[in-house]
């Protein structure tokens with residue numbers, strides 16, 4: 316659990332320590348019989364308790380970054396550093412939440428949410444009691460004994476988020492968690508996620524295609540190019556917290572959104588001209 320808890324203290328006094336860092340990451344895959352360099356020297360980091368988004372075109376290697384951090388892949392070059400230690404290739408050190416809630420359909424909501432605790436060796440009764448408590452705090456009371464298919468898509472993603480929280484890892488990787496939701500539910504979920512995160516203040520790495528979502532949620536964001544992928548820009552998001560949906564109507568928000576859109580568009584055009 317992050318040291319930074321409690322929602323009173325929303326603004327850190329000074330820069331927090333770097334929690335997780337990708338250093339000079341190069342990753343090549345065998346694609347269609349030839350080697351393709353997907354990640355071409357990626358440097359990015361997140362500080363303790365920071366919400367950092369990674370925005371990039373399809374196929375730029377965003378999910379690959381998470382698989383590297385989760386230890387499922389090893390970088391060809393570079394290091395993945397957690398709390399100052401090279402963890403390249405080590406598994407089980409970060410929580411992961413995918414686009415699809417990935418729940419076991421035969422387990423109840425509370426049994427699904429309790430799973431990471433049980434995997435960490437917590438006895439079943441205690442794990443279930445902790446999961447019930449966390450589900451209630453996340454506004455899911457009354458659904459503890461339901462099966463996943465009885466919940467809407469948005470509610471399933473709430474359960475998936477609670478499960479990732481109960482994983483008790485300091486770093487949470489959220490891989491387009493709202494991409495499959497309709498626009499209204501997605502907005503609701505962004506707002507809900509902010510409230511949850513403000514209470515927990517875990518370090519979050521958040522992958523998205525949505526400029527608006529990245530700006531609304533993040534402290535900082537990285538914009539990636541198309542592959543071979545590099546960091547095009549790092550942006551400090553200047554809006555104070557706590558935030559709410561009125562921020563989306565702020566002219567400063569619209570201006571920054573416009574700049575980012577322009578940046579992604581020119582990256583896409585460069586990519587297309589390379590293929591002409």
Ligand SMILES: Nc1ncnc2c1ncn2[C@@H]1O[C@H](COP(=O)(O)OP(=O)(O)OP(=O)(O)O)[C@@H](O)[C@H]1O
Nearest residue numbers: 344345346353371372373374375376377378379380
């Ligand atoms: N195991 C693998 N073997 C071969 N190629 C791979 C493998 N994993 C990823 N790739 C390739 O690496 C590139 C980046 O994939 P990745 O899924 O990380 O991109 P992404 O940015 O998450 O894409 P999207 O936004 O569409 O989800 C793609 O071209 C993909 O085909």
